[in-house]
Amino acid sequence: MDDTLRAAAFLDKGGTGKTTTVAHLGVALAELDQEVLLVDLAGKQGDLAKHFGVWGSYQKQIEEDEAWPNISTVFDDAWSTIADKLGEDPVADLVVDTGEGPDLIPAHPGLDTLDSELGNIDDSHDRYSRFEQFLDEYVDQLSYDVVLIDLPGMTNNVTYNGLWATRNALTPVEMGPFEAEQADALRRDLDKIAENFEIEIDLSLVLPNKVDTRTSLAEEYLESFEAEYPDAIAPSYVPYSQDIRNAAQRGVTAFELDGPSTTARQAREAYLAATETLLERLGGEGDV
Ligand SMILES: Nc1ncnc2c1ncn2[C@@H]1O[C@H](COP(=O)(O)OP(=O)(O)OP(=O)(O)O)[C@@H](O)[C@H]1O
Ligand SMILES: [Mg+2]
Structure with missing residues (x-):
């Protein structure tokens, strides 16, 4: 199968490490010889580009009106007409190099109004599937093995587009009583979305993040997450x-x-190991 694998970082909560996870899994996959495309749908602040130190130069392009087309353009009614005019590989016009392996389509201020613009589309299938259309028609035929999407830490029309397009959520979770609750909420959120839209959304990867094992509670929470998500943990x-x-x-x-510290080395190992779970769950076993 030459299909491009897709997953989106999803949790209806800010700051658990979605952007960090997408960046590190992207690089880990690239280390395993996968061709990776990262897409930042998480908001105009450009966190994923910042994480790779390329936001400054992209921002300059934005200020000079040269960041066109950009990620918000692909949601536009006119995108296919625009893409035709751009020529052979319109995606190349959207992509910047992270310098660490993966390609990146950075965020853009146009994402700011995208949620409400999508909200104005009457047909619900069209409203939620614009991003899927873009991936199907323009990205799948490129050489990428995996596409990872960074989503906002809230559930809106942009988030729905990311989940609709990937049908796969990857979720960094923190350890704590509140977070354990969050994990239940995550399953409920995904089930609700899947039911509303009559699609299946798989939870592909649950990655415990920012774990401090000096506390015995952290161990307890880790165990409860393992019990809760045996296939995706x-x-x-x-x-x-x-x-x-x-x-x-x-x-x-x-x-x-x-000169990575012990924790940084552990983190690298964990990200590399997590890609195996992710690839297996996305159906790409045998690829690595
Ligand atoms: N394992 C870790 N150890 C220490 N700091 C971390 C770790 N993972 C993430 N962080 C830090 O936590 C903060 C939040 O992480 P990140 O931006 O990835 O979260 P997010 O879920 O994308 O947030 P948002 O919902 O705001 O987009 C960042 O400052 C990041 O550097
Ligand atoms: Mg983020």
Whole structure:
């Protein structure tokens, strides 16, 4: 099967590590010789591009009106006409190089109004499937093995487009009583969306993030997540790592660090191991 595998980072909550996870899994997959495309639908602040240190130059293009076409253009009524005019490979005009393996379609200020613009589309199938159409018609025939989407930390029409297009959620979860509740809410959210839209959404990967195993409670929570999500739980957790935070601020992932700390090394191993669960769940076993 030459199909491009797809998954979207989803959790109806901010700050659990969706962007960090998409960035690191993207690089981990690239390390395993996968061709990876990352797409930032998470909002105009451009977090995924920032994570790779390429937001500054993209922002300059935006200011100089040169960031056209961009991620919001592909949701446009006129996209197929625009794409025809762009020529052979319109996706190439959207993509920037992360410098760490994956390609990236960065966020754009146009994402700001996209939710309400999608809301104005009467036909619900059309409203939720615009992004799927884009991936089906323009991305699938390219050489990418995996497409990972970063979504907003809330459920809106853009989020629905990401889940509709991928049918696969990957979710970083933190450890704590509130988070355990969040995990239940996640399953309920996904079931509700699947039911409303009459589609199946698989939870492909649950990745415990920012785990501090110095506390015995963390171990307990890890066990409860394993029991709750036996098929989707990653083989190992990502520890809390100041190195990850510092690296992100410098515009690189933990894979780029020359002298990684113990936690950063653990995190790299965990991301690499998590890609195996992800690929298996997305049906790509045998690829690596
Ligand atoms: N394992 C980790 N160790 C330490 N810090 C982390 C870890 N994972 C993520 N962080 C930090 O936590 C913060 C939130 O992470 P991130 O931006 O990835 O979350 P998010 O779910 O994408 O948030 P939002 O919903 O706002 O988009 C960032 O500062 C990030 O660097
Ligand atoms: Mg984010």
